[in-house]
Amino acid sequence: MARQARAVETRAGILGSAAAVFQRKGYGxxxxxxxxxxxxxxxxxxxxxxxxxxxLALAVIDAQHHRSISLGRALVEQDESGLRAALLMSFRLARxxxxxxxxxxxxxxxxxxxxxxxxVREPYLDWMAAFEGYLRSAIAVGDVREGIDVGAVAHFxxxxxxxxxxxxxxxxxxxxxxxxxxxLWQFLLPALVPGERWAQLxxxxxxxxxxxxxxx
Amino acid sequence: MARQARAVETRAGILGSAAAVFQRKGYGxxxxxxxxxxxxxxxxxxxxxxxxxxxLALAVIDAQHHRSISLGRALVEQDESGLRAALLMSFRLARxxxxxxxxxxxxxxxxxxxxxxxxVREPYLDWMAAFEGYLRSAIAVGDVREGIDVGAVAHFxxxxxxxxxxxxxxxxxxxxxxxxxxxLWQFLLPALVPGERWAQLxxxxxxxxxxxxxxx
Amino acid sequence: MARQARAVETRAGILGSAAAVFQRKGYGxxxxxxxxxxxxxxxxxxxxxxxxxxxLALAVIDAQHHRSISLGRALVEQDESGLRAALLMSFRLARxxxxxxxxxxxxxxxxxxxxxxxxVREPYLDWMAAFEGYLRSAIAVGDVREGIDVGAVAHFxxxxxxxxxxxxxxxxxxxxxxxxxxxLWQFLLPALVPGERWAQLxxxxxxxxxxxxxxx
Amino acid sequence: MARQARAVETRAGILGSAAAVFQRKGYGxxxxxxxxxxxxxxxxxxxxxxxxxxxLALAVIDAQHHRSISLGRALVEQDESGLRAALLMSFRLARxxxxxxxxxxxxxxxxxxxxxxxxVREPYLDWMAAFEGYLRSAIAVGDVREGIDVGAVAHFxxxxxxxxxxxxxxxxxxxxxxxxxxxLWQFLLPALVPGERWAQLxxxxxxxxxxxxxxx
DNA sequence: ACACTCGGGACACCCCGTTACT
DNA sequence: AGTAACGGGGTGTCCCGAGTGT
Numbered sequence: 001m002a003r004q005a006r007a008v009e010t011r012a013g014i015l016g017s018a019a020a021v022f023q024r025k026g027y028g029x030x031x032x033x034x035x036x037x038x039x040x041x042x043x044x045x046x047x048x049x050x051x052x053x054x055x056l057a058l059a060v061i062d063a064q065h066h067r068s069i070s071l072g073r074a075l076v077e078q079d080e081s082g083l084r085a086a087l088l089m090s091f092r093l094a095r096x097x098x099x100x101x102x103x104x105x106x107x108x109x110x111x112x113x114x115x116x117x118x119x120v121r122e123p124y125l126d127w128m129a130a131f132e133g134y135l136r137s138a139i140a141v142g143d144v145r146e147g148i149d150v151g152a153v154a155h156f157x158x159x160x161x162x163x164x165x166x167x168x169x170x171x172x173x174x175x176x177x178x179x180x181x182x183x184l185w186q187f188l189l190p191a192l193v194p195g196e197r198w199a200q201l202x203x204x205x206x207x208x209x210x211x212x213x214x215x216x
Numbered sequence: 217m218a219r220q221a222r223a224v225e226t227r228a229g230i231l232g233s234a235a236a237v238f239q240r241k242g243y244g245x246x247x248x249x250x251x252x253x254x255x256x257x258x259x260x261x262x263x264x265x266x267x268x269x270x271x272l273a274l275a276v277i278d279a280q281h282h283r284s285i286s287l288g289r290a291l292v293e294q295d296e297s298g299l300r301a302a303l304l305m306s307f308r309l310a311r312x313x314x315x316x317x318x319x320x321x322x323x324x325x326x327x328x329x330x331x332x333x334x335x336v337r338e339p340y341l342d343w344m345a346a347f348e349g350y351l352r353s354a355i356a357v358g359d360v361r362e363g364i365d366v367g368a369v370a371h372f373x374x375x376x377x378x379x380x381x382x383x384x385x386x387x388x389x390x391x392x393x394x395x396x397x398x399x400l401w402q403f404l405l406p407a408l409v410p411g412e413r414w415a416q417l418x419x420x421x422x423x424x425x426x427x428x429x430x431x432x
Numbered sequence: 433m434a435r436q437a438r439a440v441e442t443r444a445g446i447l448g449s450a451a452a453v454f455q456r457k458g459y460g461x462x463x464x465x466x467x468x469x470x471x472x473x474x475x476x477x478x479x480x481x482x483x484x485x486x487x488l489a490l491a492v493i494d495a496q497h498h499r500s501i502s503l504g505r506a507l508v509e510q511d512e513s514g515l516r517a518a519l520l521m522s523f524r525l526a527r528x529x530x531x532x533x534x535x536x537x538x539x540x541x542x543x544x545x546x547x548x549x550x551x552v553r554e555p556y557l558d559w560m561a562a563f564e565g566y567l568r569s570a571i572a573v574g575d576v577r578e579g580i581d582v583g584a585v586a587h588f589x590x591x592x593x594x595x596x597x598x599x600x601x602x603x604x605x606x607x608x609x610x611x612x613x614x615x616l617w618q619f620l621l622p623a624l625v626p627g628e629r630w631a632q633l634x635x636x637x638x639x640x641x642x643x644x645x646x647x648x
Numbered sequence: 649m650a651r652q653a654r655a656v657e658t659r660a661g662i663l664g665s666a667a668a669v670f671q672r673k674g675y676g677x678x679x680x681x682x683x684x685x686x687x688x689x690x691x692x693x694x695x696x697x698x699x700x701x702x703x704l705a706l707a708v709i710d711a712q713h714h715r716s717i718s719l720g721r722a723l724v725e726q727d728e729s730g731l732r733a734a735l736l737m738s739f740r741l742a743r744x745x746x747x748x749x750x751x752x753x754x755x756x757x758x759x760x761x762x763x764x765x766x767x768v769r770e771p772y773l774d775w776m777a778a779f780e781g782y783l784r785s786a787i788a789v790g791d792v793r794e795g796i797d798v799g800a801v802a803h804f805x806x807x808x809x810x811x812x813x814x815x816x817x818x819x820x821x822x823x824x825x826x827x828x829x830x831x832l833w834q835f836l837l838p839a840l841v842p843g844e845r846w847a848q849l850x851x852x853x854x855x856x857x858x859x860x861x862x863x864x
Numbered sequence: 865a866c867a868c869t870c871g872g873g874a875c876a877c878c879c880c881g882t883t884a885c886t
Numbered sequence: 887a888g889t890a891a892c893g894g895g896g897t898g899t900c901c902c903g904a905g906t907g908t
Contacts (some may be wrong), residue, residue, distance in 0.1 A: 006906090007870060026331035028244020031896060044872045047899065111382070112328060115242035119386045156380070156399050163379020164372070166327070170335045183372050191406040226887095247880065259881090260888040269881065438885095439890060458762055460676025463876060476892040479879065543814070544760060547674030551818045588812070588831050595811020596804070598759070602767045612807070615800050622838040655866085679900065692868040695902065869906080876898090883892075 011049045014039045016102065019060050023105035027057055027112045054116050057109050064106020065123050068093055072130050082138030083193075086131060087185060087205060090161060091212040094177045097165055107165070124162075128154045135192075143201065145194045153192065160184060182209050227265045230255045232318065235276050239321035243273055243328045270332050273325050280322020281339050284309055288346050298354030299409075302347060303401060303421060306377060307428040310393045313381055323381070340378075344370045354408075359417065361410045369408065376400055398425050443481045446471045448534065451492050455537035459489055459544045486548050489541050496538020497555050500525055504562050514570030515625075518563060519617060519637060522593060523644040526609045529597055539597070556594075560586040567624075575633065577626045585624065592616060614641050659697045662687045664750065667708050671753035675705055675760045702764050705757050712754020713771050716741055720778050730786030731841075734779055735833060735853060738809060739860040742825045745813055759814070772810075776802040786840075791849065793842045801840065808832055830857050 017039035021030050032053055036043050050056040071092045075085045096103040113120040131154040138144040164184055168177045185205035193201045233255035237246050248269055252259045266272040287308045291301045312319040329336040347370040354360040380400050384393045401421035409417045449471035453462050464485055468475045482488040503524045507517045528535040545552045563586040570576040596616050600609045617637035625633045665687035669678050680701055684691045698704040719740045723733045744751040761768045779802040786792040812832050816825045833853035841849045 010871080026244075026328065028242070028328075029331050032898090033896080042872045043897090044874090044899090044902095045870070047897095048870060048872095051898095053897070112242070112331070114386070115244055115328070121387055124383055124387060152399050153403065155396070156403050159379035159383035159396070160376040160400075161379065162383055163375035163377065165375075166382070167340055167375035167378055170330075171337055171340060180371070180375070183368050184376075187369065187372050187407045188403055189407075191403045248882095249880075258888055260890095263882075264887065436889080442890080458760070458764075460674075460760075461764065464878090465876075474892050475877095476879085476882095476894090477890075479877095480889090480891060483878095485877070540762075544674070546756075546818070547676050547760065553819055556815055556819060584831050585835065587828070588835050591811035591815035591828070592808040592832075593811065594815055595807035595809065598814070599772055599807035599810055602762075603769055603772060612803070615804050616808075619801065619804050619839045620835060623835045680902090681899080690868055691901090692870090693866095696867065699902095701901070865908100867906105867908085869904105871904080872902085874900085876900095878896085878898105880894090880896090881892105884890085886887105886889075 007049075010041060010045060014041055014046060014049055014056075015059060015063055017041075018056050019063070019102040019105035022057065022060060022109055023101055027053075027109055027116055032056075057113075057116065060102065061106045061109050061113070061120060061123075064103045064110075065126070067100065067103055068096060068106075069126060069130075071096070081141055081143065082134045082136065083143040083201070083204070084208065086134040086138070086157075087208040088212060089130070089134070090181050090185070091178070091209055093161075094165070094181045095213060098174050098177055111166070124158055127158045131157055138192075142194065143197060144192045148192065157188070160188070178209055178213055182206060223265075226257065226261065230257055230262060230265055230272075231275060231279060233257075234272050235279070235318040235321035238273065238276060238325055239317055243325055243332055273329075273332065276318065277322045277325050277329070277336060277339075280319045280326075281342075283316070283319055284312060284322075285342060285346075287312070297357055297359065298350040298352065299359040299417070299420070300424065302350040302354070302373075303424040304428060305346070305350070306397050306401070307394070307425055309377075310381070310397050311429060314390050314393055327382070340374055343374045347373055351408075358410065359413060360408045364408065373404070376404070394425055394429055398422060439481075442473060442477060446473055446478060446481055446488075447491060447495055449473075450488050451495070451534040451537035454489065454492060454541055455533055459485075459541055459548055464488075489545075489548065492534065493538045493541050493545070493552060493555075496535045496542075497558070499532065499535055500528060500538075501558060501562075503528070513573055513575065514566045514568065515575040515633070515636070516640065518566040518570070518589075519640040520644060521562070521566070522613050522617070523610070523641055525593075526597070526613045527645060530606050530609055543598070556590055559590045563589055570624075574626065575629060576624045580624065589620070592620070610641055610645055614638060655697075658689065658693070662689055662694060662697055662704075663707060663711060665689075666704050667711070667750040667753035670705065670708060670757055671749055675757055675764055705761075706765065708750065709754045709757050709761070709768060709771075712751045712758075713774070715748070715751055716744060716754075717774060717778075719744070729789055729791065730782040730784065731791040731849070731852070732856065734782040734786070734805075735856040736860060737778070737782070738829050738833070739826070739857055741809075742813070742829050743861060746822050746825055755813070772806055775806045779805055783840075790842065791845060792840045796840065805836070808836070826857055826861055830854060 014035065018030075018035045021034045021038050025034070030053075032043060032046060035056070036046055039046075046056075050059060072085075072089055075088055080088060097107065110120050110123055128151075132150050135144055135148075135150040135153055139146055139148070139150070161181070161184065164180045165174070165177060168174045168180050182205045186202075189201060189205070190198075230251070234246075234251045237250050237254050241250070246269075248259055248262060251272070252262055255262075262272075266275060288305055291304055296304060313323065326336050326339060344367075348366050351360055351364075351366040351369055355362055355364070355366070377397070377400065380396045381390070381393060384390045384396050398421045402418075405417060405421070406414070446467065450462075450467045453466045453470050457466070462485075464475060464478060467488070468478055471478075478488075482491060504517075504521055507520055512520060529539060530536075542552050542555060560583075564582050567576055567580075567582040567585055571578055571580070571582070593613070593616065596612045597606070597609060600606045600612050614637045618634075621633060621637070622630075662683070666678075666683045669682045669686050673682070678701075680691055680694060683704070684694055687694075694704075698707060720737055723736055728736060745755060758768050758771060776799075780798050783792055783796075783798040783801055787794055787796070787798070809829070809832065812828045813822070813825060816822050816828050830853045834850075837849060837853070838846070
């Protein structure tokens with residue numbers, strides 16, 4: 001149906017505007033009137049595209065999740081090594097979290113989700129699975145110690161990153177997020193890399209940070 | 217005055233009931249009618265004790281913060297060593313986060329606070345300061361390496377713990393929080409303790425966990 | 433509680449205005465804004481007194497039922513004979529149905545009730561019971577044939593009256609209701625009164641009509 | 649045009665589905681989305697065939713009226729005697745009122761019509777005219793007393809039947825409608841049939857009931 | 865031309881957080 | 887400490903035309 005061209009556009013517009021408002025005010029404080037005004041779309045159209053405020057929020061979460069997870073796909077296609085991939089991911093995600101409204105909104109809504117719906121778990125689980133993969137291939141090339149519990153590590157990195165990003169938001173509006181992510185890796189790497197690689201890997205976080213973000 | 221005694225009691229009752237409702241439904245979805253019903257107090261009385269819904273939520277946050285921070289005071293008075301103190305704190309707090317309604321509500325509201333008020337930063341800063349203190353005295357007794365940036369470490373532990381607790385809530389309703397906190401320390405200690413102490417400190421998280429919580 | 437004086441008054445005011453609007457527009461077409469405007473009461477006050485639009489409608493039905501059923505109580509206290517009582521009731525009720533807004537509204541809502549609530553049955557059952565009583569005492573004094581099934585008769589009179597009133601409303605706005613009720617009795621009495629009383633009872637409907645209503 | 653064939657079919661499908669929904673929920677509580685879902689037709693198509701929700705309801709009323717009135721036409725063609733015709737009609741209509749969705753919906757809407765449109769009067773008037781005809785031919789063959797006011801009788805039977813059916817719906821969902829219609833005639837016949845015919849006509853309602861409906 | 869997607873406003877109901885008067 | 891009243895939106899969703907394709 002070619003006619004959906006307009007519809008797709010409208011839907012995307014609503015989603016973007018909704019993300020902006022959600023990101024600024026949170027789910028509870030956002031009214032559909034706000035979204036309607038921000039998107040320049042009437043509530044009728046809004047209702048046509050999304051069944052409810054909750055559905056709209058979930059759609060934003062979903063969009064964010066897709067947008068973020070696609071960062072990972074790119075890495076795999078570029079055939080990056082495991083440890084580099086993990087670090088690249090974290091910094092690219094940090095950049096999204098600073099600059100991409102949809103991602104910012106999605107993350108915020110993910111955390112507030114228990115206010116309006118069942119808690120959202122898939123994103124956390126997906127990220128954990130992705131990092132498990134990175135770790136495994138890092139072990140294969142000797143960047144990460146054998147015998148480590150990759151499940152446990154992944155199950156720690158994701159929450160740690162979540163918390164780092166959350167507190168960075170609360171304290172500085174995420175202005176310091178690159179520093180904080182860099183430190184995350186510096187405190188975590190000693191538990192991961194084998195002693196003999198430490199010399200060459202201890203500086204990796206900073207190198208990758210600059211590779212991804214620059215001096216910023 | 218005897219009259220004030222009852223007033224204090226009523227106020228505390230409201231606060232407890234409000235915490236229970238906030239914890240279950242979140243700020244936005246909680247109505248004063250809910251609180252009124254849960255506490256068995258009329259809305260009039262409710263407004264006599266708290267100026268507004270927001271004030272009520274902030275009072276819950278405050279109560280939680282006091283309740284949690286007082287855990288730290290007890291440690292100082294018991295003159296625990298720095299590293300032990302840090303670990304004890306984390307597990308005791310984990311226990312509160314599992315079992316204490318006011319604390320659970322307070323944490324939830326702290327994170328939702330940006331929905332209805334300026335973001336709450338003091339708790340994070342207070343915790344960071346406390347952990348800096350623990351780390352400094354840990355360095356003094358040789359449990360933590362010299363030359364480490366205690367500010368940076370504290371600035372990582374607090375977010376990491378925050379994230380761990382948050383994701384544990386989302387995925388398991390905090391049922392696995394003790395495991396997650398134990399792992400947090402296991403992945404973090406290698407970056408903190410000097411090599412020569414590793415043998416005796418690597419098992420510390422598990423020991424303290426059992427000391428505080430038992431097999432649970 | 434003396435303070436409720438104001439509340440009672442307000443409530444009654446709302447009920448009366450609501451009846452007027454319901455009577456004119458029906459349940460579905462009546463908005464709470466209409467009621468609010470008609471009663472000069474804010475929607476907040478309205479919500480304070482009635483939990484919902486449905487509750488308001490049911491309250492109107494209830495008020496009508498009380499108002500109508502109390503006609504019957506008066507008859508009993510006046511110790512009217514059974515047949516006279518039945519006829520008096522029907523004409524007095526007819527008058528209410530023409531002139532009393534609350535009654536008109538209540539009847540209308542009773543019929544529309546299945547649109548918004550479980551069908552209302554009590555009024556019908558109450559009326560049937562009342563008429564059974566009248567018939568029994570009419571039999572006792574010989575105005576109604578023995579051996580008649582009073583339950584069946586009551587179970588016919590009430591629907592018949594209901595229909596007469598309903599169609600009179602649809603066709604003439606109840607302008608002709610007295611004529612119609614008179615005829616109802618004229619077509620029904622032959623099945624009820626014993627042959628030997630026919631001479632003196634055949635004119636009873638008209639006599640009672642004039643007694644209650646006058647020439648109108 | 650073949651094209652219209654399908655249009656007619658679609659229209660009929662909508663009408664049937666709409667009747668089902670109206671019958672179940674009433675006019676006010678029925679949304680066009682409901683009808684659209686029930687009929688498997690998009691709302692757009694729905695508006696193509698009917699100008700408005702009200703028009704749709706009126707079309708259902710109309711369909712019901714046609715369907716019911718055609719019962720009468722059949723009788724005339726079968727050349728039934730007047731009194732038999734009247735009784736046959738009433739029982740056949742009762743059967744429709746129990747079993748035919750369109751008829752049930754139409755009747756319900758007829759009564760609710762004043763909620764959304766001018767009161768519907770034609771059906772009542774048509775029925776009254778039909779019954780006047782039956783009565784007149786009944787008088788011609790001596791089944792009904794001469795000198796009776798056929799207009800008045802018809803003007804009573806139709807409302808009485810309406811009420812009987814209405815209350816039967818409210819109290820039993822029309823499960824007892826055949827009993828109630830039978831009784832209607834038993835209480836009415838004494839006023840209609842001449843004394844000398846009473847012996848043979850008093851059992852007529854039951855006989856016709858069984859003829860039309862069976863033991864049911 | 866028929867059919868339908870898409871979008872448009874308009875309220876309706878609910879009820880919420882809050883104040884005035886006892 | 888409490889009853890009563892207050893307005894103000896919030897979400898849902900309804901009924902209905904423009905616009906678009908088949």
